[in-house]
Amino acid sequence: MMEPSAYLLLSGILFGIGVVGVVARKNALIVLMSVEIMLNAVNVAFIAVGSYLGDVTGSIFAFMVMTVAAAEAAVGLAILIAIFRLKETIDITELSVLKW
Amino acid sequence: MVGEILDYLWLVPALPLLGVIVNSGIALFAERPLLLAEDARRPTDSPGDDHGHGHGASHAAPPYRKLVAVLGPAVVGASFVVSLLAVLALAARPPHERLFVQVLFPWVQAGTFSAPAAFQLDPLSSVMILVVTGVGFLIHVYSVGYMSHERAFARYFVYLNLFTFAMLLLVLGSNFLLMFVGWEGVGLCSYLLIGYWYEKKSAADAGKKAFVVNRVGDFGFLVAMFLIFWTFGSVEYTEVFARIPGLAASGVLTTGIATAITLLLFVGAVGKSAQIPLYVWLPDAMEGPTPVSALIHAATMVTAGVYMVARTNALYLLAPTSMMVVAVVGAATAIFSATIGITQNDIKRVLAYSTVSQLGYMFLACGVGAFTAGIFHLMTHAFFKALLFLGSGSVIHALAGEQDMRKMGSLKNHLPVTFVTMFIATLAISGIPGLSGFFSKDEILWKSFSSGHGHAGLWLVGTAAAGITAFYMFRLVFLTFFGNSRMDPEVEKHVHESPYSMTVPLMILAVLAVAGGWVGIPHVLGGHNYFEEWLAPVFAHGAAGAAHGEAHASAALEYLLMATSVGVALCGIGLAWYLYRVRPSKPKEIADRVPGLYGVVLNKYYVDEIYDVAIVRKIVNGSIWLWEAFDATFIDGIVNGVAALVQKAGDRARRVQTGVVGNYALSLLLGAVILVGFLIWP
Amino acid sequence: MEPVLFVIFGAISVGGAIMVVTRRHPLASALYLILTLFSVAALFALRQAHFLAAIQVIVYAGAVVVLFIFVIMLINVPENRLPMERLTGLRFLGVTVAGLLILESALVARRFVMPGTPDADSGSVEAVGRALFTDYLLAFELTSVLLLAAVIGAIALAKRKI
Numbered sequence: 006m007m008e009p010s011a012y013l014l015l016s017g018i019l020f021g022i023g024v025v026g027v028v029a030r031k032n033a034l035i036v037l038m039s040v041e042i043m044l045n046a047v048n049v050a051f052i053a054v055g056s057y058l059g060d061v062t063g064s065i066f067a068f069m070v071m072t073v074a075a076a077e078a079a080v081g082l083a084i085l086i087a088i089f090r091l092k093e094t095i096d097i098t099e100l101s102v103l104k105w
Numbered sequence: 106m107v108g109e110i111l112d113y114l115w116l117v118p119a120l121p122l123l124g125v126i127v128n129s130g131i132a133l134f135a136e137r138p139l140l141l142a143e144d145a146r147r148p149t150d151s152p153g154d155d156h157g158h159g160h161g162a163s164h165a166a167p168p169y170r171k172l173v174a175v176l177g178p179a180v181v182g183a184s185f186v187v188s189l190l191a192v193l194a195l196a197a198r199p200p201h202e203r204l205f206v207q208v209l210f211p212w213v214q215a216g217t218f219s220a221p222a223a224f225q226l227d228p229l230s231s232v233m234i235l236v237v238t239g240v241g242f243l244i245h246v247y248s249v250g251y252m253s254h255e256r257a258f259a260r261y262f263v264y265l266n267l268f269t270f271a272m273l274l275l276v277l278g279s280n281f282l283l284m285f286v287g288w289e290g291v292g293l294c295s296y297l298l299i300g301y302w303y304e305k306k307s308a309a310d311a312g313k314k315a316f317v318v319n320r321v322g323d324f325g326f327l328v329a330m331f332l333i334f335w336t337f338g339s340v341e342y343t344e345v346f347a348r349i350p351g352l353a354a355s356g357v358l359t360t361g362i363a364t365a366i367t368l369l370l371f372v373g374a375v376g377k378s379a380q381i382p383l384y385v386w387l388p389d390a391m392e393g394p395t396p397v398s399a400l401i402h403a404a405t406m407v408t409a410g411v412y413m414v415a416r417t418n419a420l421y422l423l424a425p426t427s428m429m430v431v432a433v434v435g436a437a438t439a440i441f442s443a444t445i446g447i448t449q450n451d452i453k454r455v456l457a458y459s460t461v462s463q464l465g466y467m468f469l470a471c472g473v474g475a476f477t478a479g480i481f482h483l484m485t486h487a488f489f490k491a492l493l494f495l496g497s498g499s500v501i502h503a504l505a506g507e508q509d510m511r512k513m514g515s516l517k518n519h520l521p522v523t524f525v526t527m528f529i530a531t532l533a534i535s536g537i538p539g540l541s542g543f544f545s546k547d548e549i550l551w552k553s554f555s556s557g558h559g560h561a562g563l564w565l566v567g568t569a570a571a572g573i574t575a576f577y578m579f580r581l582v583f584l585t586f587f588g589n590s591r592m593d594p595e596v597e598k599h600v601h602e603s604p605y606s607m608t609v610p611l612m613i614l615a616v617l618a619v620a621g622g623w624v625g626i627p628h629v630l631g632g633h634n635y636f637e638e639w640l641a642p643v644f645a646h647g648a649a650g651a652a653h654g655e656a657h658a659s660a661a662l663e664y665l666l667m668a669t670s671v672g673v674a675l676c677g678i679g680l681a682w683y684l685y686r687v688r689p690s691k692p693k694e695i696a697d698r699v700p701g702l703y704g705v706v707l708n709k710y711y712v713d714e715i716y717d718v719a720i721v722r723k724i725v726n727g728s729i730w731l732w733e734a735f736d737a738t739f740i741d742g743i744v745n746g747v748a749a750l751v752q753k754a755g756d757r758a759r760r761v762q763t764g765v766v767g768n769y770a771l772s773l774l775l776g777a778v779i780l781v782g783f784l785i786w787p
Numbered sequence: 788m789e790p791v792l793f794v795i796f797g798a799i800s801v802g803g804a805i806m807v808v809t810r811r812h813p814l815a816s817a818l819y820l821i822l823t824l825f826s827v828a829a830l831f832a833l834r835q836a837h838f839l840a841a842i843q844v845i846v847y848a849g850a851v852v853v854l855f856i857f858v859i860m861l862i863n864v865p866e867n868r869l870p871m872e873r874l875t876g877l878r879f880l881g882v883t884v885a886g887l888l889i890l891e892s893a894l895v896a897r898r899f900v901m902p903g904t905p906d907a908d909s910g911s912v913e914a915v916g917r918a919l920f921t922d923y924l925l926a927f928e929l930t931s932v933l934l935l936a937a938v939i940g941a942i943a944l945a946k947r948k949i
Contacts, residue, residue, distance in 0.1 A: 015800070025881065064839050075851055
């Protein structure tokens with residue numbers, strides 16, 4: 006029988022790596038993938054705690070997160086394609102029209 | 106019945122206030138539009154020509170003038186009647202119960218500090234309100250005649266009534282704060298009235314000068330008031346004076362604190378009562394209308410300082426150093442300004458310096474612990490000095506604004522009433538036995554010699570000043586009323602005795618100048634000093650000290666000193682007679698023989714110039730420096746710097762908004778980390 | 788047995804994730820992402836969440852990553868036109884802060900105390916399916932709406948001309 010904190014720690018590490026990908030990379034595709042890693046990290050925590058508690062809610066939440074992740078990936082990639090068509094780049098630092 | 110009259114004490118200041126309200130309504134809504142319309146009709150005329158005796162009279166008098174002419178004096182007269190009844194009611198009480206405090210409403214209340222709007226009637230304030238309303242009423246009546254040619258007639262009476270109100274507040278207030286309000290109120294009215302002819306630059310400047318110099322004194326008064334509250338926990342007279350013995354015994358009220366309080370109060374008194382070194386504003390204040398000089402700058406307001414010192418006599422008696430300072434400043438001022446009075450040619454300036462000198466006498470009296478004598482002289486001086494000013498006003502009125510005594514002479518036939526009344530006042534101020542000035546001045550001189558706080562040197566200075574006073578006053582009379590006419594022929598044709606509204610007050614004041622002293626005839630002359638007895642409850646401490654001193658002196662000595670001072674006065678008169686009647690060319694010869702000394706005295710010892718160089722220039726230069734160096738660079742630098750800083754900061758902050766989503770995510774992350782860190786903090 | 792498998796799959800998932808974040812070409816990242824997702828699925832199975840493990844493999848590895856790869860191929864950015872990654876101050880700050888976040892999560896994990904008793908059945912297909920179609924029916928139906936919206940949105944965005 007393992008301590009649940011091991012899963013939580015793993016979840017935190019995965020989430021942190023995902024964060025690094027989001028804030029440190031320029032490539033929009035990798036940023037999106039990093040977001041997927043973050044969502045997965047959260048799922049690990051949900052599943053682990055849910056199973057230790059004997060509660061099915063953890064699985065349900067993870068299920069919902071996956072749905073959202075799928076939707077996010079679909080829409081995010083669609084936006085990416087649109088942007089690439091417009092600007093011929095996937096460098097997010099060049100997409101800086103949000104200022105002023 | 107007795108209590109009922111005292112319950113109407115509030116009417117004493119309220120009546121002049123009523124006059125202020127009604128008259129200011131008239132001045133604002135009837136007079137001002139009229140004057141503006143008049144000015145608009147003749148734009149080429151310089152308004153400065155209205156000074157003194159302009160053409161306002163040629164127009165038909167507007168109806169409101171009559172109302173003002175009646176109402177202005179009437180409210181003060183009514184106030185006098187109420188005062189008289191109240192004082193009589195107070196006198197009906199046994200001496201130790203002669204203290205009546207009427208609380209109107211709680212005025213200022215903050216923490217332990219409380220100052221009610223309350224009036225206190227005791228023997229001291231009785232004397233003051235009678236003088237203020239009595240002399241004030243006569244001067245109001247006189248003003249009706251004197252100012253009859255003025256265009257801004259209602260405005261004048263607004264100020265005058267306001268002054269009376271403020272002065273009554275000053276003397277009737279039952280605490281230092283209310284006294285201060287009155288103190289500032291009379292200062293304001295003084296400023297307004299000196300600058301009454303504000304189109305004249307010299308008048309406006311004189312008003313400003315009076316105001317600014319008075320501020321110096323007011324600062325002292327304010328600090329003293331704070332110190333009093335700090336020490337006694339109250340500003341109410343009755344409470345403060347009742348706590349003195351207890352606090353002095355417990356060591357809280359040390360001589361040092363008492364000295365500090367009294368010296369600071371004296372700074373206030375010096376400013377208001379025009380003593381060295383702050384006397385410079387009073388001679389310039391003569392730019393105002395003459396009745397104003399009589400009322401404010403001779404009879405009442407300038408004596409406020411003496412009143413304050415007398416009011417706080419219990420504190421002064423705890424501080425021998427302050428007493429000495431008061432006495433020395435008083436004596437020095439008395440002789441200093443008397444010498445200036447000798448050389449002045451402007452009739453009102455002679456009287457102004459005389460006033461400064463006489464105020465010095467009053468402080469001399471207070472400084473030697475003879476508060477009764479000081480207040481006595483205050484009263485008699487109010488009579489004869491008001492009379493002198495009003496008389497000089499009558500002369501000026503008759504000569505169409507001429508104030509230079511070198512252009513007068515032989516007026517005694519033209520202005521008989523003015524001459525007789527002024528002559529009586531001159532005798533009184535010179536200290537001729539039997540007249541009011543003799544009794545009060547002699548009492549001061551006697552106390553300055555005999556009292557425990559006195560000194561022979563003070564007596565000597567006082568006596569010398571008395572001789573000089575007699576000299577310059579008779580010089581004034583001889584130059585004005587005797588000898589050959591030196592008037593402009595054009596002016597001489599129109600010389601006329603003043604109307605009854607002016608001469609009747611003169612006559613009443615002349616009677617008072619003669620008889621006013623009879624309430625305080627000293628014991629050695631077989632009289633009964635009612636005045637001293639009346640004020641005894643207020644000056645319980647002082648009376649004891651003075652009596653203690655007197656025990657050492659003999660009646661014979663008192664006679665001797667009295668004879669000396671009368672002799673000195675007669676010498677002064679004789680000298681004036683010799684120089685200005687027998688050998689009229691002599692004064693010029695003397696002046697030519699010592700041109701340096703004469704020039705110094707004629708120019709008032711160059712005190713104004715010294716102040717100008719030592720203080721005014723420095724302040725002006727300092728202000729210029731503050732403006733050019735400090736304000737323009739430092740203050741503006743701060744302001745502009747803040748603006749530049751904000752601009753710069755905005756420019757920097759703008760760059761935070763990179764538009765790069767990653768950076769926004771980073772700040773989001775940063776916030777999340779900080780938040781989580783905060784939540785899991787042990 | 789569980790700790791050993793946990794360490795193995797945990798290490799693989801962390802290593803894969805690091806590779807995803809550090810690869811220069813997105814295609815490599817996508818492949819490492821598959822690795823990570825598979826090991827996470829294994830971890831799910833380890834916690835008896837068999838249903839979720841299956842979904843993870845089918846939806847993530849099978850659909851989402853394939854979509855990624857599809858897009859990478861579609862865009863086909865040449866190697867030399869990939870964004871130049873440089874270590875700037877802000878990036879360094881981001882990595883540091885992410886490290887702090889990991890530290891914080893470690894602290895939280897250390898303090899975590901399990902209050903209940905484990906139930907082996909909580910993650911089974913039956914249990915999840917029962918919960919999904921009873922208590923969470925509305926949420927489940929709403930996810931279908933969400934997915935529909937995502938599909939329409941994706942088409943609308945990616946279309947050249949609507």
